[in-house]
Amino acid sequence: MPTPIWQPCENYTAGRDGTTVDRIVIHYIVGTLAAADATFADPDSGVSAHYGIGEGSFHQYVSEINTAWHAGNWAMNQRSIGIEHSADPDRAPTEATYQTSIDLCVRICREYGLNPQTQIIPHSSVVTTACPGTVDLQRIRDAVESRL
Ligand SMILES: [Zn+2]
DSSP: OOOOEEOOOOOEESSOTTOOOOEEEEEEOSBOHHHHHHHHHOTTTOOOOSEEEETTEEEEOSOTTSEESOSSSHHHHHHEEEEEEOBBTTBOOOHHHHHHHHHHHHHHHHHHTOOHHHHEEEGGGTSSOOTTTTOOHHHHHHHHHHHO
């Protein structure tokens, strides 16, 4: 498991108001990891995620003990860890991006006791959005399940 590199980000709420983490929300950036870095570093964007993966890099923006602003739904933000993947509508994540994401999800599922088939969810299940687009969510679920 590679160690994430911290990136500047002030777009989060301290703590989770006592809420237990029971979901991983999967996102796609619609752009590269550098685009996510820039957006999450901008206080005016009002958005963030815990992790971002792409172009061979693995970044962390918000501590898992804090609430990131990624799901478009406050209750879901409080109960979830958000992971962004470098991809576009016509560009799927790379193999390296999938492998890092799977490694990360394995660690999170073990730590919080999550069922990957039901507790790793697409952003589109929370709000109306095309996200996570070209990310093959079922592939991530199945790979994680095989390693638990
Ligand atoms: Zn999303």
